[in-house]
Amino acid sequence: MNKTHDTDKSPAGDEDGELDPRDAARIIEQTEIQARRQFETSSPLAALLGAGVFLFGYGAVWFSMRDQRVYAGPAGWSLALLYGLIAVSAIVGSRVSRRATTGVSGRARRQMQAQSAAVMVAGMGAWVVEGALRHLGVSFRIVYGIFGPTVPLIALAAAAGGYAAAREKWPELGLTMAIIAVAAGSTYFGPNGAWGLTGVGCCVALMTYAAVLTVRLRRPSPVQP
Amino acid sequence: MTADALDPLIHAPARLRIMVTLAALNDGDTLSFTRLKDMLDLTPGNLITHLRKLEDAEYLRTVKTGNGTASLTSVTMTRRGRAALEAYTAALRDLIAGV
Numbered sequence: 001m002n003k004t005h006d007t008d009k010s011p012a013g014d015e016d017g018e019l020d021p022r023d024a025a026r027i028i029e030q031t032e033i034q035a036r037r038q039f040e041t042s043s044p045l046a047a048l049l050g051a052g053v054f055l056f057g058y059g060a061v062w063f064s065m066r067d068q069r070v071y072a073g074p075a076g077w078s079l080a081l082l083y084g085l086i087a088v089s090a091i092v093g094s095r096v097s098r099r100a101t102t103g104v105s106g107r108a109r110r111q112m113q114a115q116s117a118a119v120m121v122a123g124m125g126a127w128v129v130e131g132a133l134r135h136l137g138v139s140f141r142i143v144y145g146i147f148g149p150t151v152p153l154i155a156l157a158a159a160a161g162g163y164a165a166a167r168e169k170w171p172e173l174g175l176t177m178a179i180i181a182v183a184a185g186s187t188y189f190g191p192n193g194a195w196g197l198t199g200v201g202c203c204v205a206l207m208t209y210a211a212v213l214t215v216r217l218r219r220p221s222p223v224q225p
Numbered sequence: 226m227t228a229d230a231l232d233p234l235i236h237a238p239a240r241l242r243i244m245v246t247l248a249a250l251n252d253g254d255t256l257s258f259t260r261l262k263d264m265l266d267l268t269p270g271n272l273i274t275h276l277r278k279l280e281d282a283e284y285l286r287t288v289k290t291g292n293g294t295a296s297l298t299s300v301t302m303t304r305r306g307r308a309a310l311e312a313y314t315a316a317l318r319d320l321i322a323g324v
Contacts, residue, residue: 019236021320028314031242035249038264103260105299108251 037217041100041112042172044217046093047210051203053089057082058149058199062192071141071191115163122159126152145191149198150183157183171212178205230320234282235313239267240275244310247285247302255288255299276300284309 019027061082064075101109130152134143161176163169182201186194235244242265250256262272279285284306288299302310 019238019241021231021317023238024231024236024241024317025321027238027241028245028317031245032249034264035246039249103257103299104250104254105257106251106254106301108254 033218039100039104040213040217041097042093042213043096044210044213046089046096047206047213049089049092051206051210053082053085054199054202054206057085058195058202061149062196062199065145065192065195068192071139071145073140073144074195111163111167115160118163119156119159122155123152126155141191146187146194149194150187153183153198153202154180171209171216174212175205175209178202178208230316232309232313232316234278234284235309237275239265239271240279243272243275243279244284244302244306244313247300248307248310250302252304252307253301255301258287258298258300261300279306282306282309 060078061074064078065071065073097112101112130143130147133147134140157176157179161173161180164172164176179202182205183194183198186197186201189197235241243261246261246264247256258269258272262269265272267275276285276287280287283303286301286303288301290297290299
């Protein structure tokens, strides 16, 4: 129970008028960076993990199908790896998000819950359509080779992008737009292109996003002259 | 410009950190007393003292929900508090630029 009053560690006492202006600017900068890190719902580490999911998960599926002349589907081990990586990434993402919103209530929390619901419904809608296409007799190649790796991703990114645009979160909007562009464009290249190009493209997009997040979290305070 | 131009209520290390931390939240969001205490590494007594001063100036508002042991105290920055912090940082910027 030996907690130190933090102001004791400060360059000046806590009495009015004793604080040097430069020390005040430094306190603002340090506190802003700390608060930004603590309240940020996305972390560079989670983004890098997401990049790993695309590179190794989608990459594994592409690798297992790369020599197929006739579409036979991905190997079981590659799907297991993909879903395993998705599960790990989801767990890390939800932990980061929970840590950021612990003790925070009000509009931000409600917005996050609404966003999660919108993204989940968008993904489920795309998966239902995927099932319907197969039910209606569309080939495995189209349903699981092309639609599967891209359209649900586009739906998830579109829902997340709408939320990012409404909150003027430009890096997140840029990321979701890049994911949509890569996933949509890759469908022109068949199952191998859909898995391979989406994997590499989304990996690059997420690594760029992680770099932007890192810079944003370290951005100096506007108080500094 | 001198340091007298700086709002004395904000121009104290602990209160400055409280204000900057709460300003990082979205407008209207509240932060629990416990999380704020942990983030700033202040003792409960110290934090209460500083919060009371800022609340008296209507820079902050404390919200209590629940009863007894299940009660939760949260803190939110008022519009007046946000404006005061903006005025403070603007004055501080001018002061530093003039040094």
